[in-house]
Amino acid sequence: MSAASRFAAITTSEPPAGTRVLFRTAVVLGGSVAGLMAARVLSDHADHVLIVERDDLAALDVSDEQLAADPVGATGPRPGVPQGSQVHALLPSGQRQLERFFPGFGQQALDAGAVDPPPGTNRFYMDGELRDDPPTGPAAQALISSRPFLEALIRNRVLALPNVRAVHGRAEGLRIENGAVTGVRVDGAEQDADFVVDATGRSSRLSDWLEADGFPRPPMQRMGIKLNYATQLFQRPADAPVWTCISIANPGPGKVARIGGFTPIEGDRWTMLVSGYADDKPGRDADEYRERCVRDFPAEFGRVATGSAAAGEVVTYHQADSRRRDFHVLRRFPARLVAAGDAVASFNPVYGQGMTSAMLHASCLSEYLRGAPALDRPALSYFADVKVVVDAAWQVSTMADLALPHVDGPYPRGYKMIQRISGLIFKASMRDRRINLRLGEVTTMLAHPSALTSPGFLLRAVAIGARA
Ligand SMILES: Cc1cc2nc3c(=O)[nH]c(=O)nc-3n(C[C@H](O)[C@H](O)[C@H](O)COP(=O)(O)OP(=O)(O)OC[C@H]3O[C@@H](n4cnc5c(N)ncnc54)[C@H](O)[C@@H]3O)c2cc1C
Structure with missing residues (x-):
């Protein structure tokens, strides 16, 4: 299947159908946006889902009603997510995934004080x-709010699921036996796990843990x-x-x-x-x-x-950088282990792609777990889908960043031509409604970047952009 058709499947608004329980205990490392969304997906596939978070989520507990009553005082940034005090825009594609996994989310968020x-x-x-x-x-x-407010709304829904629980602790490593993950180490103690998601953010130690167990590190690209x-x-x-x-x-x-x-x-x-x-x-x-x-x-x-x-x-x-860990190239990787969110890729935040990417990774996880996965083998199809999401976001954000004089690559093949055409598309979007709409769908991750390469679209964009 083409990247564009995989992207369409991943960004769907259809409720996840055909879920079945595959695990007794699934463990998610990190209880921020990527971890919470992964836990929501796993709640359909595991008897118990445990979120391990180094910040004490119990201390952050605040109901929707408390948020509505005191939107300023009820929540705020926390140490584990230092970027939480900065502007955080949720792209429409992320809103769609929230609605998909938590039906009614948008209206409930507005009722609690988010802004339209x-x-x-x-x-x-x-x-x-x-x-x-x-x-x-x-x-x-x-649907606009501060980052801590949005996270609190998501957390409330995830922790209200009867089979999801959060524990306060620092993940320190994995237990890998016969090529599969069987547990995690938290504050010096072992916790059994039938499936593990690393969602510990851009400073994830997963590569070190893999290397310590004799597995290759995923290659990292940085800009x-x-x-x-x-x-x-x-x-x-x-x-x-x-x-x-x-x-x-x-x-x-x-x-x-x-x-x-x-x-x-x-x-x-x-x-x-x-x-x-x-x-x-x-x-x-x-x-x-x-x-x-x-x-x-x-x-x-x-x-x-x-x-x-x-x-x-x-x-x-x-x-300092945008970075991506290319797990999809690894052929030797433990079974029953995946990574999601910034632990896979973290972009220049000005394009607002991070939380939405994390939500789309959750969609990839749901696709994988609903697709009769071979659980004794690495989750290659999951990482192949995640690559589609990462490529889409990376292409949009790094193409714009490569135009910055202090950014020195890496340049993709055909960079000069792509840059010139992108410039014309952006110029044309200021003048033409159809081009603006299509470009908006791509930059908000509702549509795959290949939507900008159809001959009809390109001809129109180049003609209008060149006159602008
Ligand atoms: C300045 C800035 C602005 C941004 N603006 C936007 C925006 O406008 N829109 C947008 O969509 N995205 C934005 N982002 C990106 C966004 O913050 C992330 O993509 C998003 O938070 C998803 O991240 P995550 O859940 O993968 O990781 P994080 O949010 O970084 O969370 C990682 C979690 O793991 C926990 N953790 C880490 N290590 C351990 C451990 N060993 N054990 C247990 N827990 C651990 C942390 O405490 C934390 O809760 C911005 C980022 C920055 C830096």
Whole structure:
């Protein structure tokens, strides 16, 4: 099957049918977005699902009702997910998977305080030019909240499942016997496991654990992006004319690449991001932050930053690289073991792909477990599907990042031509509704990137883009 048809199967909204119990105990290492989604899938296939998380999830326990009653105080960033204080947009493809695995999720999230901005309140700027036709249809974002708020909503649903339980502890290794995982080591003690998911994030130690047991490490690809983030929260009046604003400034002669955005979140607030690359580093000083908003971004940013009360300090974050671990190339790998989420691939966050990718990995896991898997062999078909998801996200994000002057590869074959055509597609998307819609479906992971390569689409995009 082609990558595009696998992608279509993985991104489906169809409820997972034909599930059956395959394991007594499945263990998920890491209780963040990827781990929670994997646990949801495993709850259909195991008598017991155990989530091992180094942060104490019991201490974070907060009901939907508490979130609704106190959206500002009920939840917040936690140490195990240090990026949690930064802007986190959930792409529509991720929203679809949430709805698929937790029917009713979208409405319940809105009831608890997540935001669906009123029509006509979104703005999108490319190189300072306002797009006349903001995204509509499936690619328009409709469920916005802070990252800890979204995670709490997902956690509530997963931990309410009768066969899922979380334990507080640090995973330290695996027990592998006769080529299959049979247990995990947590805080020095052994826990039996019939199936294990590593969802411990981009600093996962799985490669070390594999090597220690005589298995090859998955090769890692990195792209040095040197991304600098700074996020601040502001109070949002109910009658604000603009609720969401994204600004992308591409690099060019005398121009510095900068991406910024503000979105409404629970508790009548905005979360605002300004970013820079390499030596362009927004700092923690609130005055300097305001100055940047006024100087480097469209006027809406300055209006929010100077006209609204701050609802917190400026919080910075640096990400040195995008990285992917190519598990799919390994032929020697323990049976009954998979990895998901950032433990497989972590991208430049400005494209908002991470949580959605984690949700699509959960969909891959569901496909694998519903497909009569050979459980005494490595989960090759799972990793083949995950590759399809990672390739799709990697292609979109790294192609844009390769245009940054400080990024020095690795370049894919035909890079110059692809870059030129992508530039024309983006230009055309500012003028043409059909192109904008199709591009939006690809960048929000609803459609496979090959949707941008049909001859009819390309001809139209090149013709319109060249005139723009
Ligand atoms: C600055 C920034 C902004 C981002 N913005 C967006 C965005 O807008 N949209 C988006 O979709 N994504 C975004 N992301 C990516 C997103 O945060 C991740 O892709 C997402 O959290 C999925 O990650 P995960 O669950 O795989 O890992 P993580 O969220 O990193 O979680 C890993 C979990 O494993 C636990 N853990 C780690 N080691 C152990 C251990 N040994 N034992 C037990 N537990 C362990 C940790 O405590 C944590 O709970 C952003 C990332 C960054 C850095």
